Amino acid sequence: MTYTILVSDELAEEGIDILREHAMVDVNTGLSEDELVATIENYDALLVRSGTQVTERVIEAGKKLRFIGRAGAGVDNIDMNAATRHGVIVANAPEGNTLAATEHTMAMMQSLCRNIPQANASMQAGEWKRSKFMGVELNEKTLGIVGLGRIGREVAKRASSFNMHIIGYDPFISPDKAAEMGIDSMSLDTLFTKADIITVHTPLIKETRHIINEKTIATMKNGVRIINCARGGIIDEAALAVAVKSGKVAGAAIDVFEEEPPKDSPLIGIPNIIVTPHLGASTVEAQKNVAISIARQCLEVLGGGDAKYV
C-alpha cells in the first residue's frame, strides 16, 4: 500500500528520500490555514517544523490523517488536544537538534558579552570604535539555567568549561541529579536574584509563559543579561524591552519570538538586544538528524507500529 504524506515546512532531503521509498510525498511549504484545510483530506500524514500551525480545523479536515510529525522538539504549533480527540498520533524529533540549539545558545552568550554583532555592524559601516564595545568575561560569572532538560544540561557542560558557576531551576529534576551535572539547583526566585546571565530552556506551557516579566526582572541583579533560544512567550517581550532600555538588564539575546516572523516585536531595534530568526536548530547536521528521525517514525506509525517520541 502506498501512503500519501504532505511535508508543509522545509525538511532535509535525507528524510524525504526515506519517505519516498514507501510513500507518495508532496512538499508544499508556505500554505495558509485555509489552503491546508482544503488539501489535507488527501493525506495519511503531515510533517511540519515550526512554520505550519496545525490547528483543530486542519486536523478535523484531515479525514485520512493518522500521523503528524514535528521535525524538531517543540510541539506548541500543533493542537495536541485536537489530535488526541481525532485519534491522530503526534510525534517529534527532540534529540536531533539538541547540540545545534546548545551551540547557538553559547554563541549568543558570547556575542552578547562581547558585543560582536554590534561591533561587526559598526565596522561594516566604516567605523573603528574600540572603546564603545567594551565587554564582560564569562569567567567566574554565575549562569542561571531555567529548564535542565536536553539543551539546558548541554549548555551547563559547555559553560562549566568557561569556568562559570552554574545554578539551575527545574521542578522535575532533583537537586541530587542537578548536583551530579555540576549544577547548583535552587528555586526560581533565588536563581533570578543570583544570576549574572539567565538562559531559558523550557517548553512554552502555561507554567512557563512570561516567567520572565516586569516583576521577576525587578528581582534580578542590575546589569543581568538574558538569553532565550527556547520559545517566544517564555519572556514578556514588552517588559524585557523596557528593562533593557532602562539599563536594568544590560543586554539580551533572543532567537525566538511571541509571533514568528515578528511583526511588531518591541525587542527589535534596541542596540543592546541581539536577535536571530529562530536559528537554534539551523545546522546541516541537526536538520538531517530530525528529518531522518521523523521520516522513520512516520513510516513506522503508518505501518501499524509505534512512534519513538510521542
Ligand code: NAD
Ligand atoms: P527538554 O524537554 O529536554 O527539556 C525541557 C526541560 O524543561 C525539562 O527538563 C522540564 O522538566 C523543564 N521544565 C518543564 N516545566 C518547567 C518549568 N515550569 N520551569 C522550569 N523548567 C521546566 O527540551 P529541550 O530539548 O531541552 O528543549 C528546550 C526548549 O528549546 C524547548 O522549548 C524547545 O522547543 C526549544 N528548542 C528551540 C530550538 C531553536 O531553534 N531555538 C531548537 C531546539 C529546541
Ligand code: MLT
Ligand atoms: C525546535 O523546537 O525543535 C526548534 O524550534 C527548531 C525548529 O523549529 O526546527
